[in-house]
Amino acid sequence: MKTIHQACYDILRNQGLTTFFGNPGSNELPFLKNFPDDFRYILGLHEGAVVGMADGYAQATGRPTLVNLHSAAGTGNAMGALANAWNSHTPLVVTAGQQVRAMVGVEALLANVDAATLPRPLVKWSCEPSCAQEVPLALSRAIHTAGSGAKGPVYLSVPYDDWKQEAAAGVDHLASRRVDVAGLPSAATIDALARALEQANNPVMVLGPDVDASEANSLAVSIAEKLAMPVWMAPSAPRCSLPTTHACFRGLLPAGIASISGLLEGHDLVLVVGAPVFRYHQYEPGEFLPPGARLIAITCDINEATRAPMGDAIVADIASTLDALNGAISRTHRPMPASLRRPEPASEEAGRLAPERVFDILDEMAPRNAIYVNESTSTTNLMWQRLRMTEQGSYYFAAAGGLGFGLPAAVGIQLAKPERRVIGVIGDGSANYGIQALWTAARYDIPAIFIIMKNGTYGALRWFAGVLHAENVPGLDVPGLDFCALARGYGVEALHADSGASLTAALRQALAGNKPVLIEVETRVS
Template structure:
């Protein structure tokens, strides 16, 4: 007869969840006891960094990934990172240890009181099994729930005395189960949408992260080319779903109601694919759509479909729907949209580098299939204007806007994509939220490159203070941080750049090597 411990590891092995990201506490030790040799445990030094690394790994690999946290306090430390994973539809199975069952009721130290409530609403499903024999079924359900439909994180709390208990008969049926979702719309629905797009005088397409996540970028390109349709990326897009060098590409939409409506002026049909409609940020009242425009959204998420304030929505699998639509539409008899004008080269000037100059150097030197992980929030628009991102899975950003994503996510993405170079572009304010991930990069020899845009201030907050007419706000500056010393303390090689020449030399050294490197770049505020 198998123990719960043995049965659960059989399920994890058969389902392919053999890489864990974790930071264990005492409640988790019985789960990790006799850790199998065919599994891999990636240690992070803070739970926020752990979930950030797992988030990046799961997004880049496309596979459901297991996270191992410590009870209530560890889960609490990870909640900011969990918000990003929830908003990016990242399939994570987050497990957390619980006190022994006999001690939960008296709220002993390290008991997770109301364990299933704690991570909500940032998970698709949350469970603490009623008895030990229910743990394997709950784990199986967690894996399938995380990885199907609109993917996302789930949470499983397990009392640590459950692992040694005997599993119930029939538990072996769980390991090999498969759960799939058939999400292709009917042929008539595809045909109807194709005809609407063909008959529109000035259609426009807006793409979101789920297009890139489902490896459907090429289908989006085919549709845009057939219909000679301009393409925008959705506001605050956490992934890039269209080549930024393509003539149809217009750029990144702003995150205000009135601004979006203004840019869509003149379009009679707006097709939104794989994105919320819309993820606004600053309050900018206005009409949701310009006069005469109709909106149709294709989304994998029923919540995104139902909460949209306008338009029709189709809940379906993104990749298969775009593939079918790319075959169904006919080529339009219209000129291709005018390509956006790329900005000219930024001049070399004395003193701290302009962010534009940093991105020009990066674009010139990085491999064409480089993966960029962005958390320099005040320079995001400049990145989209100046970096050529043409390959599937070339860009990642914190989907919920929670700081602490990029540095650990770059580690996880590099682990998932060893054949490509991962470059994190991170503000000096943001970097402090996930700095512990540098130790993981060094310890496991993960060759991500971390570029710290050091301007001594929270640039995005300074911009937003202007939007809100908030003057004299304290706490917006972060001077005096020595990121080179921090990196070396964690075991990562560090280089300082304060000119175009020194940044070029530092990047060349980092790209020529095969180990993690941090480059601290003095930039203008």
Template sequence: MPTVRSATYDLLRANKITKVFGNPGSNELPFLKDFPQDFEYILGLHEGGVVGMADGFSLVSGLPGLVNLHAASGTGNAMGALTNAWYSHSPLVVTAGQQARPLMGVEAMLSNVDAAQLPKPLVKWSYEPSWSGDVPRAISQAIHMATQPAKGPVYVSIPHDDWAQEVDEDVALLAQRSISTAGCASPEQIQQLIDRIDQASSPVLIVGPDVDAYQTNEQVVALAEKIAAPAWVAPSAPRCPFPNRHSHFRGVLPAAIAGITHKLSEHDLVIVIGAPVFRYHQHAPGRYLPENAKLVHITCDLQEAARAPMGDALIGDIKRIVDSILQGVQKTDRPSPAPLAWPDVYPATTSGPLAPEEVFDDLNELAPKNAIYVKESTSTVTAFWQRVEMSHPSSYFFPASGGLGFGMPAAVGAQLATDRQVIAVIGDGSANYSITALWTAAQYKIPVIFIILKNGTYGALRWFSKLLEAETSPGLDVPGLDFKSIAKGYGVEAVVTNTRAEFRDTFQEALKAKGPILIEVPTTTIEP
């Protein structure tokens, strides 16, 4: 007879889930004992880093990431990282060990009280099976819930004495299941969109992370060219859905109501694809849209469509919808937008810390053109987008919720999913939220290049303190950090580069490395 444990591993195999990201406790050991040889366990030293690694792996591979957390405490430690996974639509299957069933009612040590409520609202679905025989079915449901649009994390709490229990032979039927979503728009719905685009005198595209996630990059470029529309990236961008050196590219929209309306003031039809409407951040009130402008929203996410404060939405398969529009829309005779002027190469600093712009110019010149950047230096976002060319899908990842601690572990997980070079560009403030990811990179010989931009302060927070007239606030600086020593303590080769020549030489050597390397770069502070 199969057991809950053997049936679960068979189910995971059938769904091509063979990596387990975890930090185990006693409740998880019955699942992990006699770990199958065709699976790989990726150990992280903190649950936030564990979820971050699984998140990066899922974002790049497109596969579900299986996370194994320790009861309520481990789940609590992971919640910040889970926020990023929720807003990035990452299909994570998060499991947490629960105390043995006979001890749950008395709230024995390591009981997860009301376990299914704990991770909400940051999961699509959360569940604790009422009996051991329901565990494999619950895991199956979790996988399918996580991977269907809109994708997202799910959570299952499992009492540790369930794993050894026998289950019926019919449990094998779970591994034979498949679920797919059609999500096709009707011809009438497509024609309505086409008519609105054809009738617009000045349409504009705003593209978001799901364009990149559903590999619709080429289609939105072709649509922009066909209707001569400028293309903006939606605000608070966690991915790069449109090549940022293309002549139609306009930049990333500001994350403020008034700022967006100002940028769109010349347009009568705003076409939003694969993004929420909108992810605001700075409180700058104003009109949601320019006067006489209309908005249409193409999304895979019902919640994003429902909560938007304006516009008409169509929920479905983004790639198919854009394909259909592209086939039917008329090619305009309007002139295409003129390309943006890109900044000149930043002059080399002769003394003192480097400017971040210098580092980005060198990355743009020296890094592989298909490199994957995991970015968590919040004060340098604008400079990075202006100076580093990103023309390949899945080239850029940034914390989708704005919560720090994503960058370093996500870079580790991303590198596990690809042969493309992953380069983590991390601020010194951000790095400390998940510095333990260095240990995992060292132990598993994961060849991530970590670049720490060290300016001794929370740069973005400094900028916000000016906007909010709160420059006298404490806690804005982080002096005295030695990332070279910290990295070496975790087993990662590390170098401090104080000149541009040193950085260029070190980075080129890092590209040849077979394991991780950290480059600490003292820099000046710039504004987002």
């Protein structure tokens, strides 16, 4: 008979989960015992960085990815990163070791008390099987739940004495199971949506991350061109779903109720695809929609559909729905929107570099298919304005706004996409939340480039302090950080840039090589 350990590795192998991200503790060692040669284990030095790397890897591949955490303590360390994965619909299968069953009730050291409740509400499903023989079924269910429908993280806690137990009869059926979700709306629904769009006088489209995640960017482009619609990216969009060079592209929507309504004024139909309606941030009361506007959302997530404060919603697979809609609509006679004027190149000035100048240099030098990971939150709008992002899967951002995503995610995305160059643009405040991922980049020779925007302050908080009229707030500055020294301590080559010429030289050197490089750039507060 197979053991639980053998049966679960068969399931993982057959379902394609052969790359693990983890930071093991004693409870996890029996699971990792006799680790198979056809699997690989990517070690991270902190659980937040581990989940961030796995998040980037899973988003870039589009497939469920296994994360191995240590009981309650490791799960607690990873919760901030789990919030990002939940909001980005990232299919993570998070496993955590549990104390032996005989010791859970007495709450022995490293027991995960009420383990299934701990990660909620940041997972689609969580479970601690009631007996060892249920573990393979729970693992199979976790994989299919994570990767089906609106994808997302799941959580499985397993007592470590379960792995040596015998599996139940029939366990081999689990390894080859497939679960498919048919998510295409009815022909009548597609036809009604097509007619509404064709009959609108001035429709507009808002795209979210699930368009890019479902590899449907070209379909969104075709629909926008047929209907000559301006296209906005959803507020705080964690992915880019339309080329920023396209004539229909209008930029990134702000995250305030009144601001969004103001920008949508004059449009009689708002089509939102693959995004929440809407993910607001700063409190800015006003009307949710301008007068006379109707909103229709296409989303893969029933929760996003039901919690929206306005409009109608269609819950369906994004790519197949856009494909059907593209075939159902006719080309309009309206002229195409005029392309946005690109900003004038930033001038070279003495002293610290303006962020605009950094992005101009980056846009000029980076490969056209480069992948950008953003965690320089105070310069996000400048990135969208100045970087030409034209390829599928070119941009990633923390979907929940939790810091610590960018640097680890860049490592995971580069591991998943070795044929493209990944460039993380990270604020000096943000970098400290996931700095441990530098060690992983060095250890596994993952050639991501990390650009640290060093301005000595939490720039986004300074902006918010102005919005909230909060004066004399402590803790907004982070002076004295030496990221070159930190990088070298973790084994990553580091370069310092304090001028346009030195940044150009550093980027040229980093792009010419095939190893991880950190570039510390002295920048002004934007």
